[in-house]
Amino acid sequence: MDGKIIVVTSGKGGVGKTTATASLGAALALEGNKVAVVDMDIGLRNLDVVMGLENRIVFNVVDAVKGNCKLKQAAIKDRRVENLYLIPASQSDNKDVLNPEEMVKFGKMLRRHFDIVLIDCPAGIERGFENSVVSADEALVICTPEVSAVRDADRVIGLLYARSITPKLIVNRIIPQMVENGDMLSHTDMVDVLSIELIGLVEMDDHVVISTNTGMPLVLQKNSKAGEAFRRIAMRLNGNTDVPIQVPQSQKSIFKKIRNKLGIGG
């Protein structure tokens, strides 16, 4: 088996890297891939909480990298989603316990055991970032429609290009109503500045909060717009490039559209 490693990164914190990693991991596993999600935010682990697996952690990524345990022991199997494994971060260490050379070796081992490995990169561009991207084949940059997030994403894209990784963009937390009113950056503005391939648009969704708190995978929730968006992104990642990128629309505008089509009102 020779899988690929995809790093999920953003530069800025709090834009939804961890949610995206958990959701995409579950969605890719539902598509039939053997998926591992690796939390590289050592010292501030939270991917396990989002996935509802915190009570099953025995070994963590530091143990696996250092050889204190086998990869199989560190990889926690998700019970709701088949073929999904979590390799949690260590909560007691800091980012300096790992170095890039070790991570390259660890990446090779991961590729042998899994089809797709998603790495949840910590915020920032220091050692934790380096450890996360050093073994990656592809990268997903998560960015919210905020000037500060775009700035940091731009920096990270530059760093990824410097490592010969061509990143793809996910715009997260779009509020269609605000975009229409001109109060929020539109995804076209963001693509103009960042100039990388767009792979998905995710709408702001209350289900994310529920899913994070309950540990229930977002993609398994019905009527979750964000969950559907992540499933479509997973399909595109899986090589199904025909899946169209849907631009989130506000309810109001859909009615408007229908009205316009019927020729009623203005």
Added chain:
Amino acid sequence: MHHFPRGPLLAVFRSPACSETMKKSKAESSEVFEKSAVRFKGVGNRLRISLDPEVSPEVLCQELDRLLSSLNHPLDKARVFIDTGETDDKNLIGEIAAYLKKHYGVSSAGPPETITPGTKLLETQVSETQTKDTEESVRRREMDSSSWHRQHSEVLMLSGRVRSGQKVAARNHLVILGDVNPGAEVMAGGDILIIGSLLGTAIAGQPDNEAAIVLALDFRPTQVQIGSFVAAGPPSSPGKIIEFAHVEQENIVVEKYLEANPFSRLPWPVAR
């Protein structure tokens, strides 16, 4: 930009051997020149020979022989000006001119043509200079240091996008075919031209060239610096308009490039 003194036509004599010696002496010390009784400078097929009037004609001739043999440059048909400095010793000039005509076959030799107003040209030269007048003025313009003919304008030309956190610095001018994102910094000793959007910080004319400009097809910088002046990014104009920033009365001013057309009034192309 530095101006060479206008006036006598001066340029490095374009013979390989000669330019070699010129370079060397320039590099080593100017004293070598100061002490030697004979000095060469030239342009095209004209050679200007400066003589030390204190030295006897025989010694000067010897010195000429020595230098010309080392230059290994035939003076056949060359036109030579002989300059004796302020003394303007006509006898000496005549003697050396005769010597050069006899031994080196130069086509004409005489006192230097000066462009300084008020100095009259010698009668023997007038007819020749008149016919060459237009040619001469063109040549003089070309010799002007600001003309592009003899200037190499140093430009760093890049293509691509300068992203946040990236820094591009050029010793002289900088041209970027692409965009400069917010958080990026472009710096230059001279002008900065962005053939694309400028959203980041542009620092032109470093350290003290206040004649530098910053131009972009889509001018929305975070900050602009020219020389020692700093300006926060101007409120962006609606639409994409070609604008440029320059220093005007100790202020950085942004204008529409096509409307202001700042270089349209220059009489002929000039190197920047």
